[in-house]
Amino acid sequence: MRDTTVPDDRAALDEALRGALARADLVFISGGLGPTEDDLTREVVAALAGRGIVMHEPSRRTLQERFARTGRTLDPIRERQTLIVEGAEALPNSVGAAPGARLEWNGKVLFMLPGPPHEFGAVLDEHVMPWLIAQRGGAQALRERVLMVNGLGESDIVQRFVEAGWPLPGIDTAYCAAAGRVEIRLHARELVSDEQLDEAAARAAVALGEYVYAHERIHLEHLIGTLLTRREQTLATAESCTGGLIGERLTRVHGSSHYYLGGVIAYADRIKSSILGVSEDVLMEHGAVSKETVCRMADGVRALYGADYGLAVTGIAGPSGGTADKPVGTVYIAVSEARTTHVEKYIFPGDRELIREWTCQSAMNLLRRSIGMRD
Amino acid sequence: MRDTTVPDDRAALDEALRGALARADLVFISGGLGPTEDDLTREVVAALAGRGIVMHEPSRRTLQERFARTGRTLDPIRERQTLIVEGAEALPNSVGAAPGARLEWNGKVLFMLPGPPHEFGAVLDEHVMPWLIAQRGGAQALRERVLMVNGLGESDIVQRFVEAGWPLPGIDTAYCAAAGRVEIRLHARELVSDEQLDEAAARAAVALGEYVYAHERIHLEHLIGTLLTRREQTLATAESCTGGLIGERLTRVHGSSHYYLGGVIAYADRIKSSILGVSEDVLMEHGAVSKETVCRMADGVRALYGADYGLAVTGIAGPSGGTADKPVGTVYIAVSEARTTHVEKYIFPGDRELIREWTCQSAMNLLRRSIGMRD
Numbered sequence: 141m142r143d144t145t146v147p148d149d150r151a152a153l154d155e156a157l158r159g160a161l162a163r164a165d166l167v168f169i170s171g172g173l174g175p176t177e178d179d180l181t182r183e184v185v186a187a188l189a190g191r192g193i194v195m196h197e198p199s200r201r202t203l204q205e206r207f208a209r210t211g212r213t214l215d216p217i218r219e220r221q222t223l224i225v226e227g228a229e230a231l232p233n234s235v236g237a238a239p240g241a242r243l244e245w246n247g248k249v250l251f252m253l254p255g256p257p258h259e260f261g262a263v264l265d266e267h268v269m270p271w272l273i274a275q276r277g278g279a280q281a282l283r284e285r286v287l288m289v290n291g292l293g294e295s296d297i298v299q300r301f302v303e304a305g306w307p308l309p310g311i312d313t314a315y316c317a318a319a320g321r322v323e324i325r326l327h328a329r330e331l332v333s334d335e336q337l338d339e340a341a342a343r344a345a346v347a348l349g350e351y352v353y354a355h356e357r358i359h360l361e362h363l364i365g366t367l368l369t370r371r372e373q374t375l376a377t378a379e380s381c382t383g384g385l386i387g388e389r390l391t392r393v394h395g396s397s398h399y400y401l402g403g404v405i406a407y408a409d410r411i412k413s414s415i416l417g418v419s420e421d422v423l424m425e426h427g428a429v430s431k432e433t434v435c436r437m438a439d440g441v442r443a444l445y446g447a448d449y450g451l452a453v454t455g456i457a458g459p460s461g462g463t464a465d466k467p468v469g470t471v472y473i474a475v476s477e478a479r480t481t482h483v484e485k486y487i488f489p490g491d492r493e494l495i496r497e498w499t500c501q502s503a504m505n506l507l508r509r510s511i512g513m514r515d
Numbered sequence: 516m517r518d519t520t521v522p523d524d525r526a527a528l529d530e531a532l533r534g535a536l537a538r539a540d541l542v543f544i545s546g547g548l549g550p551t552e553d554d555l556t557r558e559v560v561a562a563l564a565g566r567g568i569v570m571h572e573p574s575r576r577t578l579q580e581r582f583a584r585t586g587r588t589l590d591p592i593r594e595r596q597t598l599i600v601e602g603a604e605a606l607p608n609s610v611g612a613a614p615g616a617r618l619e620w621n622g623k624v625l626f627m628l629p630g631p632p633h634e635f636g637a638v639l640d641e642h643v644m645p646w647l648i649a650q651r652g653g654a655q656a657l658r659e660r661v662l663m664v665n666g667l668g669e670s671d672i673v674q675r676f677v678e679a680g681w682p683l684p685g686i687d688t689a690y691c692a693a694a695g696r697v698e699i700r701l702h703a704r705e706l707v708s709d710e711q712l713d714e715a716a717a718r719a720a721v722a723l724g725e726y727v728y729a730h731e732r733i734h735l736e737h738l739i740g741t742l743l744t745r746r747e748q749t750l751a752t753a754e755s756c757t758g759g760l761i762g763e764r765l766t767r768v769h770g771s772s773h774y775y776l777g778g779v780i781a782y783a784d785r786i787k788s789s790i791l792g793v794s795e796d797v798l799m800e801h802g803a804v805s806k807e808t809v810c811r812m813a814d815g816v817r818a819l820y821g822a823d824y825g826l827a828v829t830g831i832a833g834p835s836g837g838t839a840d841k842p843v844g845t846v847y848i849a850v851s852e853a854r855t856t857h858v859e860k861y862i863f864p865g866d867r868e869l870i871r872e873w874t875c876q877s878a879m880n881l882l883r884r885s886i887g888m889r890d
Binding site for chain 1: 516517518519520521522523527531549550551552553590592593596610611612631633637669670673674677682687688689690692752754756757758759760761762763765766767769771772775776777778779780781782783785786790819820833834835864865866867868869
């Protein structure tokens with residue numbers, strides 16, 4: 141497995157493509173299918189395979205109809221995007237203009253896929269994955285178990301694993317860390333049975349305890365959606381240092397309007413009192429970044445929106461604004477419910493962007509734990 | 516220039532590294548400097564260069580002090596991250612544990628950089644770029660002109676350029692498109708003078724007109740920050756379908772608290788009336804996604820926050836919720852000022868994520884144009 145990125149240059153693309161075809165039977169190219177002069181994928185593949193380039197009529201018609209619906213005419217420049225290499229199978233692009241294509245030739249399979257990430261993902265999901273699974277007779281390609289962890293760093297996890305007897309024979313452990321979240325994948329080598337892999341995953345789960353929030357590749361916003369939908373409960377947010385990030389993450393989920401009512405971005409301190417009802421006294425005495433303020437923000441937004449849960453964050457994302465007492469990275473998070481309010485203090489590492497990411501991830505995790513605690 | 520990505524595998528890493536060193540004098544590796552068993556960069560480089568691996572004491576001490584400040588002890592697993600290849604120059608990592616390193620050997624220069632994007636960026640900005648610029652005697656590496664465009668697609672731009680006489684001799688035009696935004700770079704080849712490059716940029720600016728929002732690589736949220744700061748004016752947002760994305764983008768800018776007061780995420784329709792004051796009659800008669808509703812949302816949030824500008828969006832991000840009259844992608848955006856409210860209707864392409872991105876980008880652009888109109 142290897143991924144090579146080259147500039148939009150004929151010679152570089154040709155050389156990279158020859159190298160990939162020499163190493164592998166299955167080659168994916170993404171990008172270079174657009175309408176501009178720097179889009180060279182079709183031409184380079186056609187030259188290498190000794191093929192022509194032809195118009196893919198169904199894609200052209202689809203694009204033409206899409207244009208007609210908004211009163212525009214398809215011109216020759218945009219039409220170029222529906223050309224494909226002769227003899228290739230077109231892979232319709234449901235979210236963009238340029239179709240992907242699969243070319244089989246000399247015992248190799250070459251996929252040409254659009255470059256914009258959402259178009260690449262759509263063609264991958266709709267055409268490439270089904271083809272790959274069919275090639276394997278429907279079997280899973282990889283034997284792996286996943287653990288999604290929140291609130292522990294990569295080093296903390298390794299330490300716990302070493303204490304639990306890692307490395308385990310025949311099991312490879314891979315880590316992918318983002319702000320506040322680590323995805324752990326346990327891969328079984330050939331001689332390891334499915335039962336041994338399950339046992340390894342169970343040992344990992346014990347070692348990491350409550351920090352594991354899922355056993356599949358799922359994001360917290362989806363898990364929260366499932367929990368709130370099942371309970372028919374609603375949520376409102378009050379954000380200071382994250383500026384809307386938590387709301388944005390929650391509403392990435394289709395159907396989130398069933399449980400997420402909305403929220404208040406209280407970036408200026410006076411908004412914390414005028415809209416969320418944090419008293420001037422509390423702000424004066426404890427400051428905008430304090431346990432007292434965040435609890436009142438959470439209670440205030442829950443009351444204002446008439447929600448079952450109020451989730452609030454306030455903190456110092458930096459780079460300036462820190463003090464000896466409250467350094468950059470200091471964040472308070474609160475979850476307000478009818479009978480109780482949970483609050484936690486954190487000091488997050490990193491720069492402004494990372495502190496905001498950690499805050500968002502940890503806020504969703506505190507909410508998840510609060511919802512879970514009710515059972 | 517080439518970028519190669521390989522799995523955390525000794526043989527694959529070794530082969531890719533040998534290939535890169537055969538092709539280039541300057542090689543960058545990112546990733547594989549962490550504390551886990553799949554972090555192999557140091558070992559593979561050391562083996563290839565016939566070097567040992569040594570502890571970088573200053574980095575170890577810094578990490579130790581950082582741990583001490585939060586009452587923790589540096590253990591052998593985490594300490595592993597401060598090892599570097601013998602003879603390499605360490606590049607301190609201001610936002611993470613593992614330092615980068617620069618190894619000069621056999622006339623080649625090899626940079627080892629941390630993998631997490633924010634750490635990679637920090638070491639790049641603080642150590643690699645200054646080194647590169649020093650190597651070139653402080654000169655700019657690339658002669659280019661940038662145009663940032665909002666509201667035109669790549670194909671629209673190409674069409675305008677063709678009509679304006681593109682391609683221009685000696686000038687390469689490159690495009691990088693994201694939702695609602697295209698970055699255009701004009702590169703001068705060797706025989707083209709700076710004056711000719713400026714002339715090309717001027718022709719591009721004329722061809723694209725008001726769609727050009729900047730002549731440097733700047734995001735709209737920074738431009739808005741500059742405009743509002745200069746005018747000492749404030750802004751509040753009311754978001755429905757974007758769920759906080761606009762607030763999140765605006766607050767990525769350090770110092771945004773000087774002009775951005777915050778906003779209301781009005782995801783549920785009843786919040787649009789209870790908090791923003793959109794009357795039930797307007798919602799009933801025109802719907803939550805309408806010109807009338809978005810104008811009242813913008814006016815409402817401006818009044819509620821006491822801001823100079825109110826920016827509001829409402830739309831159908833999908834995948835469900837569309838009708839024949841208002842298909843998925845229908846979005847209304849309004850900017851409210853003391854004396855007037857600007858409103859625009861859009862039908863954006865793509866999936867949920869893309870529609871939200873387009874909405875955010877177009878909202879910031881309508882705001883920018885509204886602020887500009889005041890002069």
